[in-house]
Amino acid sequence: MPPAFDSPGPLVVFDFDGVLVDGxxxxxxxxxxxxxxxxxxxxxxxxxxxxxxxxxxxxxxxxxxxxxxxxxxxxxxxxxxxxxxxxxxxxxxxxxxxxxxxxxxxxxxxxxxxxxxxxxxxxxARHRFYPGVKQRLVRLGEDGAAWAVLTTKGAVFAARLLEAAGLRPEALFGHEQGSKVEVLRHLQAQGRPLWFVEDRRRTLEAVRADPELAMVRCFLVSWGYLGPGDGQDLPPTVGWLTPEAFSAPLAQWP
Ligand SMILES: [Mg+2]
Known part of the structure; x- marks a missing residue:
């Protein structure tokens, strides 16, 4: 049996606006x-x-x-x-x-x-990465994880901002690649544990409503563009990701 550390860490898929970047x-x-x-x-x-x-x-x-x-x-x-x-x-x-x-x-x-x-x-200059985001993304590799970006923005614009910040995701998906549910289904087929980090509750609800994506771990960030009440009464299958939890090792994420 291979040692446990040989099992791949998750691919953590981040929404862009309101999660990584305030624009x-x-x-x-x-x-x-x-x-x-x-x-x-x-x-x-x-x-x-x-x-x-x-x-x-x-x-x-x-x-x-x-x-x-x-x-x-x-x-x-x-x-x-x-x-x-x-x-x-x-x-x-x-x-x-x-x-x-x-x-x-x-x-x-x-x-x-x-x-x-x-x-x-x-x-x-009309954009800024949220505090601590760049450092945390760089550290994900130390947790055995990889990260990707899944956004409804045009991919080229998110790519330009990431590149200017010196950040290289494993993959980047813009609106051109289909809906977020479609892209997550495609990524899940690769067999790696999949985590999804969003600031739009409706999008997470769409993922949770899809039985094919039941194994995807979902997180709502506390710092994004949330509407009133979005962070309240979350289902147990959606973790509430505060900046403190985000900076903690992946094993401690909610
Ligand atoms: Mg967003």
Whole structure:
């Protein structure tokens, strides 16, 4: 029988925005710029309004940020109504503006690619890695683990931020590679223990609802873009990952 230390440690799969990186200034800047290109008469503040921060935990994909930036420019917008039923508000906003999701995503990514081309240092500076994240990722190898990134961002943008920080994940999956559930299923087929770290509770609930992914260990980070109550009454199959727990050896993770 091989010794226990020969068994592979887990592949720890991290969401990007709200888990590794806080890019709130960039999300607003890019979403606002894209929205203004599509609707030049919009009036939008240069700094992220508080309502955008409240919306961020509900946002799943980048294109939604562009649509929400446009919505925030409407005088008649009822923000509480929007927050109370985001999926319905998203659908009616798409119909109101008559912009396909694909166009919004393309516009957002053009803005980002343009910013990197013109002033990459300025674009990078709109993001910061959460405290301790870089060091902890480097140390994962000492725990016998590997790590990967699974994001709804375009892969090229997450890759640029990781590279600038000197970080090399074993793999990186952006929205181009399919849904997070699809990518996790694919990774699970490799036979290595799989851990998944997210800040969006709905995404973890989608993973937990998939019987094929029952063996994936799931964690909700305490420091990400959480909505009110997201950290409460977690099912026992989702660990609550505080910065202290994150910095502890993997064997001690909740
Ligand atoms: Mg996130």
């Amino acid at each position: 709130m200034p960039e999300y607003w800047w890019a979403a606002r710029t894209a929205a203004l290109q599509l609707a030049p008469r919009l009036q939008l503040p240069e700094s992220a309004p508080a309502a955008f921060g409240r919306l961020r935990p509900l946002i799943h994909k980048g294109w939604e940020m562009v649509l929400m930036a446009a919505e925030l420019g409407r005088d008649e917008l009822d923000i509480e109504h929007l927050l109370n039923d985001y999926p319905a508000a998203l659908a009616s906003a798409l119909a109101r503006w008559n912009w396909p999701a694909g166009l919004l995503q393309q516009q957002l990514e053009q803005v980002r690619a343009g910013a990197i081309g013109i002033d990459e240092a300025g674009w990078l």
